[in-house]
Amino acid sequence: MYEMSVLPNFSLGVIARGLFVLVKPLALWLSINFDTDSGLFLSKLYLFGILVLAVSGTNAHKRFYFSRFDQSMKCSEFKLTRLYQLYLYNIFLQVSILLIILGLASFIITLDFWFILIGVIFGVSEKISDEGIRFVQFSKNNRRLIFWAMTKLASVLGSLILNFIFGVDISFSLPIFLFVSAIYLTKKDLFISIRNVLFCFKLFGIRLLRNGLILLWADRAQISWVFMTMSFLYIDRWILQLSRPDILANYMFISQIAAGFLILQTTFILAPKRPDIVAIHPWRISILKWGSIFLALSSIATGILVLNLDLEFFSDPVLVFPFVFMGIFTLLAPLSERLFWVSKGIHRVTIDICLMSCLLFCLVLQVFVFSNSDINVTFTILFATLILRVITISFFLLRFNNKVV
Numbered sequence: 326m327y328e329m330s331v332l333p334n335f336s337l338g339v340i341a342r343g344l345f346v347l348v349k350p351l352a353l354w355l356s357i358n359f360d361t362d363s364g365l366f367l368s369k370l371y372l373f374g375i376l377v378l379a380v381s382g383t384n385a386h387k388r389f390y391f392s393r394f395d396q397s398m399k400c401s402e403f404k405l406t407r408l409y410q411l412y413l414y415n416i417f418l419q420v421s422i423l424l425i426i427l428g429l430a431s432f433i434i435t436l437d438f439w440f441i442l443i444g445v446i447f448g449v450s451e452k453i454s455d456e457g458i459r460f461v462q463f464s465k466n467n468r469r470l471i472f473w474a475m476t477k478l479a480s481v482l483g484s485l486i487l488n489f490i491f492g493v494d495i496s497f498s499l500p501i502f503l504f505v506s507a508i509y510l511t512k513k514d515l516f517i518s519i520r521n522v523l524f525c526f527k528l529f530g531i532r533l534l535r536n537g538l539i540l541l542w543a544d545r546a547q548i549s550w551v552f553m554t555m556s557f558l559y560i561d562r563w564i565l566q567l568s569r570p571d572i573l574a575n576y577m578f579i580s581q582i583a584a585g586f587l588i589l590q591t592t593f594i595l596a597p598k599r600p601d602i603v604a605i606h607p608w609r610i611s612i613l614k615w616g617s618i619f620l621a622l623s624s625i626a627t628g629i630l631v632l633n634l635d636l637e638f639f640s641d642p643v644l645v646f647p648f649v650f651m652g653i654f655t656l657l658a659p660l661s662e663r664l665f666w667v668s669k670g671i672h673r674v675t676i677d678i679c680l681m682s683c684l685l686f687c688l689v690l691q692v693f694v695f696s697n698s699d700i701n702v703t704f705t706i707l708f709a710t711l712i713l714r715v716i717t718i719s720f721f722l723l724r725f726n727n728k729v730v
Contacts, residue, residue: 338467342592377448546670
């Protein structure tokens with residue numbers, strides 16, 4: 326009886342996670358083939374959306390998640406409700422201020438109003454989806470998860486239909502569809518957030534902005550750490566945007582395919598065990614340890630295989646690097662998840678600042694001292710830095726495994 330009741334819910338979760346794997350590469354492939362700019366604009370939008378997620382990685386959810394999902398903590402329903410409302414209020418206020426700052430800064434740099442406008446719309450939809458999907462995964466509500474996946478897929482199909490009928494570029498219509506669907510799925514939470522912020526605005530007026538800045542300052546270590554983590558994850562694409570924009574769309578498309586290994590890990594191995602990682606080292610969970618190692622080796626092996634097959638699409642060796650990088654990120658994902666729960670933000674960001682400084686120093690030596698601008702050398706240096714990051718975080722977790730520092 327129990328197995329029968331669990332099976333449909335599990336099957337929905339598998340379907341939903343499979344759709345999540347499909348959505349972004351499908352959208353980019355359609356944009357490359359049907360948009361007037363061969364997918365370049367959507368590639369840049371993806372990067373802008375990542376930038377929004379990178380600068381908006383606040384710590385607003387941590388207290389509520391600890392109380393809601395840590396089995397050792399006993400909280401009343403009233404306290405959970407208050408923590409949930411406080412979480413929504415903080416995240417809405419902080420992200421609103423960050424988006425204003427990011428939008429103004431990006432406009433000053435690019436002077437491209439329409440790109441910034443569409444980029445902010447896409448970034449907001451990504452942030453709403455990120456928060457909503459995280460909560461659904463922690464709650465293990467696979468029926469709700471499939472609604473998220475279906476609306477994302479419907480957004481891609483809706484953009485394709487508009488392209489066929491009216492000739493509207495997918496890169497323009499897709500962010501709007503994703504934005505509308507994200508708002509629809511979180512309308513109750515957004516209503517609570519907006520209501521609370523408006524109520525506080527009536528009480529405090531312009532001082533509400535000051536309150537938001539205080540919250541951001543309190544979360545500065547966490548925001549910096551998320552930004553550094555996302556930078557490591559996407560720095561290869563940011564480098565290509567500056568040095569080789571001609572292959573950016575194809576590289577992004579291959580990165581989306583290679584990300585399938587990371588998404589498979591997150592979907593089938595990491596996500597079901599996330600509540601356990603709050604209290605247990607990830608390598609003590611057998612399926613998480615060996616599954617991550619298997620997927621990491623599989624990703625790297627795929628890159629080596631593709632390189633040796635001498636396929637025309639992979640004529641540029643740079644296009645093989647996404648598989649190599651994703652292999653390292655599958656090892657980093659559970660370690661970073663555990664690091665979040667057992668360390669203070671200042672320790673996490675210090676580790677990443679040191680590693681990023683090391684990477685940038687090596688790149689400066691490469692370009693300005695050795696006069697070498699070969700992108701393959703640059704990505705090899707990045708690969709070595711990511712290996713060093715795995716070793717550093719592993720050592721930190723072993724050193725401080727049973728206590729919060």
